[in-house]
Amino acid sequence: MLRDAQYEKPSTAALWRPAMLLLVFAVLGCVLLWRAVDLQVLDKQFLQGQGDARHLRVVEIPAHRGVIADRNGEPLAISSPVSSVWVNPKEFIAGAADTARLARLLDLEPRLLERRIGERADREFLYIKRHVEPDLGEQVMALSLPGVALQHEYRRFYPAGEVTAHVVGFTDIDDRGQEGVELAYNDWLQGDPGAKRVVRDRYGRIVDDVESLREPSPGKPLRLSIDRRLQYLAYRELKAAAAEQRVRAASLVLLDVTTGEVLAMVNQPGYNPNNRAEINGQVARNRAVTDAYEPGSTIKVFSVAAALESGRFRPDSVIDTGRGYMQVGSYTIHDSRAYGKIDVSTLIQKSSNIGIAKIALELAPETIWNLYARLGFGMPVGTGFPGEAVGLMPSRPPQRPAERAALAYGYGLSVTPLQLASAYATIAADGVRRPVSFLALERAMAEEQVISPVAARQVRAMMETVVADGGTAPQARVPGYRVAGKTGTARKAAAGGYAEKAYLSYFAGFAPASKPRLAMVVVLDEPSAQYYYGGRVAAPVFSRVMGGALRLLNVPPDDLPGLGSYVASVGALR
């Protein structure tokens, strides 16, 4: 009985317990199923988004900045890929030893690095070091520190360095143009960065590229009108002269007369664009474009051209310059000595202030002013160069005699070396003014006749006497070529009048005089060695640079007797 009862009891329990168990399992199964549905269907969006946020990232693909080359295709500015090391301080987990290794690799102070990361612990992005060599970047990633990652960027290199610094300019660390052509043509050079979606692992490394969102479009290349050979020549000579004459600053502009292209443009002081630390506003200025000076006697070429154009004067018209001083209004005008009765040509050769003042006072008040305006003084040259100065020009023709005279010998207005060079190139091109260009031109731009060809040619002949014996600048001569030019020595304006012992020394001219090809302006600001006359300090620079440039460009000599070399006819050699 007991035994039966013992058998009986479990049999009822046996029915109840499996049912219970099954129910529990069914409920558990339902819970799991519900959870699965919940995660997979109801919360899918949210979860997927969170997952992606942890692994998928949109990464910017930097665009290659266009190369700047000289007119012959020699590179002047190149972008090269570099890596920037950054860290996500929130994810950065590294022992002191690892941080020290990272710092050592990047040449940083370990404690400083640790402090910098610690200070920004709540941020998500912090550059540790920018623009390192790609190889070094790989070494950093090989440390496998969580939170440390690389960003690909481009860095700008300037192979010609200081030689082309002022024209080309430079970019900032984010690859945006800051000065010069880099700034003026930033939109052209700069590409549009692309974007792609990537999968990152917990170290922040990119493990898989998922899709391309936007292709990067690279920047376009730019070909400048600069010729690197001429640029170097001009740089070398100007730098040597600047040191020798102990100047405050100096500029040189070399233009192609036939096209208006800038072949060389250099300034002192200069700087190395590859080293941003040494750049400051004083050295970074392209003074040939941004600084306007009173042109002094170099302007006489144009006032004489105006006089010849008016028909009132001819190259052999005689002017009495008297005893070397003349009273105009309350001013006294001086010549360096008494020249007596001289013709207009001698006026240019000797640079007589009185002669040109007398001419100016005989002409109608607007004659000279009009010609200056046609040459573009007081107006932008139109190159779009950043910081371009327009100079100073009276807004209407001056009426008072003293002002009219001053305008004729180069005071009371200011021009940039580039404006002056463009005006000289206009005389050289028989009075045809061509727009100045920093870019290599495929075809000539619109030109304009602003001075009568006859007057321009007559002035050119006079300018040749300047470098002849008895002129103000025999040192501007170039063996084998006829040179036409004009000196200038202007007193610098200072507070309340003109400075006593501060001068601007000029030489401006062109060659070969028979068929001008190159026009050049040399300006030295406050030469403080022995001499300060333009014919003494600026003319030698002109001679050396012009001589070298004509030779480099294979311009045929037009002064063979002056060359004193053997001249053989091709027929005789055969």
Next chain:
Amino acid sequence: MSSLSMAVLVSAISVVYVKHQSRRLFAESQELLREADRLNVEWNMLQLEQAAWSAHGRIERLARDRLKMHMPRRTDAVVLK
């Protein structure tokens, strides 16, 4: 009905396949871009190196000092006409 579900199945599989293909190709293109980048770095380095070697100042110094060259004098030139 069966043909429709068949079509759905085929299209589903081809979506997966195409997705896979596109990822593979994109990864490949990224690989090639990296290669292009690497070559670009090298090309830039070579250009910079060439610019450094052919700097006018250096050429001039070598010509004058090591090779003892000088500018042709006036009497050295023969002008052909």
